[in-house]
Amino acid sequence: MRVNKILSIIVIISFLTLCTLFYFNYGQSSIRVKQIKDDEVEVFTKYNDNGIDVCYGNNFRCEKIKYKTQGMVNTKRLGTYTLTYRINHDGKEKVVHKKVRVVDKTAPKLEITGVHENVCPNGKTTGVSYLATDNYDGDITDKIKYKIEDDKIIYRVKDSSGNETKKEFDVKINDVEKPSIVLNDETVIYLGMGSRYEEPGYVAIDNCDGDITSKVKVSGTVDTDKEGEYTINYTVSDLYGNKTSVSRIVKVFKKNNYDPQQVSNKTIYLTFDDGPGPYTARLLDILNKYNVKATFFVTGYDNRYNDLITREHNEGHTVGLHSYSHNYASIYTSIDAYMQDLFMIQDKVSNLTGGYKSTIIRFPGGSSNTISRRYRVGIMSELTKKVEEIGFRYFDWTIASGDAGNTKDTNKIVQNVTTSLKENRNNVVLMHDIKGYSVDAVERIIQYGLANGYTFAPLTMESPVVHQHVNN
Ligand SMILES: [Zn+2]
Known part of the structure; x- marks a missing residue:
């Protein structure tokens, strides 16, 4: 029986100990918060905080209580935000936190337009355009990468949060375009x-x-x-x-090979009237290139191009006299008026060439002109005699290039001249260096002439005269 007593006491003590432990563990009242889980929200969406689960009491009975929330979540910016919950109850206080991450889990948009018919062997595409836009990063077209695997081209783009979009197309590796x-x-x-x-x-x-x-x-x-x-x-x-x-x-x-002592029976005399002008320098360059010597029948009224008269002379061309004023209404009124104008242009040329007294002339309109009849009947008959008497030589032409009024077409001018050239005659070609479309024809005329065995020569006092029929 003694043993029974002792056992009872042990049982009672154990029971009381258990009750005490139980009470302290489960029966005492306190602020109780359920475990808080971190939260996550997609950027640019609205964040609704579910709050926390909190009560006051013990394990057997726990009543919901209020709390205060502090802190905020900016869903327009990626990042981790902290919300603070403050609970005051029955003189007791508790503070807990929740972490909220604003994340971007939306993959960028990848737009690829065009055909992948012919992709270069080195991967270069033609006619394909790309556009990648991300909800958070904006335009990320420059981040597009592509590679070719077997017969596919795979485009990938990743935003700053690591979201990737992939697109693939069938391709034909082909380079159909020649270099x-x-x-x-x-x-x-x-x-x-x-x-x-x-x-x-x-x-x-x-x-x-x-x-x-x-x-x-x-x-x-x-x-x-x-x-x-x-x-x-x-x-x-x-x-x-x-x-x-x-x-x-x-x-x-063959460069033009002009020998004054040996006149060929295939000679071309290029003559240019009314200059110098804005195209004369270019013309001189062309003539130089082929070593062609020509004849310039110059005028005197425009001093802007005086240095070109000097250049013509220095480069071996003949500077002939056309007229100082080139004014029919003045020069063809009398012998004196004509002679005065002629000596003026002769003096001007002389001054610009270091004393070259040119005696080679071409009448404005040519010796056959009939316009002069308006100013004085018979003037051309008188003048043609007079100038020869006093030691001048006048030259007309045998080939009109057409640039005096019939055409402004360079091709036509070339054709007019080249089809008119003849062996065994004096091919004196009338052109005007104040006309760009005429100067443009010169190189081709020279090429044609040289290729066909002609020699280009300047007119000199020894050249055979070419005179047209005097009509006034
Ligand atoms: Zn003229």
């Missing part, structure tokens, strides 16, 4: 014999490979000691094997 070669300078080059040929250069561009100028192969040679036509070939291939060839023609011509 292009653009030659510097003309495709037909005229070169005087004995001068040096220098490659004027070229540029080669390919739609896929870009600038491939360095890959151009140039073949062909030019022998500038030998008259003839030479072809220079330019060839280039792109990485896909498309080949382009272009060529340039170099025409090596």
Whole structure:
């Protein structure tokens, strides 16, 4: 029985201990907050805080109580925000926090337009346009990456939060466009014999490979000691094997070889009236290039181009006298009026050429003009005799280029002249260096003449006279 007593006491003590422990663990009243989970909200959406779950009491009975929330979440900016909950109840206080992350989980938009028919072997596309926009980063087109795998092209773009959008298309690896070669300078080059040929250069561009100028192969040679036509070939291939060839023609011509002692039976006398003017310098350059000497029948009233009269003389051309004023109504009224004007232009030329007294003249309108009849009947008959008597020589022409009024078309002028040239006669060509479209025709006339065995010569006092029929 003693044993029973002892056992009872142990049981009672144990029970009381358990009750005490139970009370302290589950029965005491306190502020109780359910575990707080961090929250997450998508950027640019509205954040609704669910608050916290809080009560006051013990495990058996716990009543909901109020709390205050502090802090805010800016859903327009990515980041982690903290909300603070403050609970005061029954003289007790508790403060807890919740973390709210504003996140971007929206993938960017990727728009790709165009066809992927022909993608270059190096991955370059043509005719395809890209646009990538992200809800948070804005335009991220520059972040688009693409690569080619087998027969697909895969575009990817990632926003700053790591969201990725991917698009893929079937592609055909193909380069259907040939490269292009653009030659510097003309495709037909005229070169005087004995001068040096220098490659004027070229540029080669390919739609896929870009600038491939360095890959151009140039073949062909030019022998500038030998008259003839030479072809220079330019060839280039792109990485896909498309080949382009272009060529340039170099025409090596005999420079004009004028010998005053030996007049050829195929001679052309180019004559230019009414200048100098704005195109005369260009004309002189062209004549120089071919070593062609010509004749300028100059006027005197415009002093702006005086230095060109000097240049004409210095470069071996004949400076002839046309008229100082070129005014029919004044020069064709009397012999004296004409002579006064003639001596004025003679003096002017003399002053500009260091004393060259030109005695080679061309009447305004030519010796056959009939306009002069308006001012004085018979004046041309008198003048043509008079000038010869006092030591002048006047020259008309045998070939009218047409630039005196019939045409302004350079091609027509070239044609008028080249079709009129004849062997065994004095081909005196009338042109005007105050007309740009006429000066433009000169180079082709020279090329035609040289290629056909003509020699270009200036008119001199020894040249055979070319006179038209005097009509007044
Ligand atoms: Zn004239």
